[in-house]
Amino acid sequence: MTALVLVEFDSSGIKQPSRSAVAAAQKLGEVHALVAGTGLDAAAQAASKLPGIAKVLTADSPALDHLLAEPLAALLVELAPNYTHLLAAATAVGKNIMPRVAALLDVQPISDIAGVEDA
Numbered sequence: 750m751t752a753l754v755l756v757e758f759d760s761s762g763i764k765q766p767s768r769s770a771v772a773a774a775q776k777l778g779e780v781h782a783l784v785a786g787t788g789l790d791a792a793a794q795a796a797s798k799l800p801g802i803a804k805v806l807t808a809d810s811p812a813l814d815h816l817l818a819e820p821l822a823a824l825l826v827e828l829a830p831n832y833t834h835l836l837a838a839a840t841a842v843g844k845n846i847m848p849r850v851a852a853l854l855d856v857q858p859i860s861d862i863a864g865v866e867d868a
Contacts, residue, residue, distance in 0.1 A: 750778035766838030776865035
């Protein structure tokens, strides 16, 4: 099983809630990270150094620069067939995007996870 985690970042690096999402995803199997926006070199490099990350995907586009729900949800739906799980941190961004992704995939989202005990 492979999980894809949407990784949020800013100029200081990977945000802590995304680090927690990556840690939880490790219980599900192999973990890939997705960084989206523009000028992703530093963020992609930082994501590649997170414990447990096997692969980093980048989506460099001005349409994704502000992590708006519509374009990012469309991207995640496009990537979804390659993954058993899609994860995002329980932040405003994650809570805005993931219900849209779930609706487009016709699946039930699970929100505000405190931890993963077993896959």
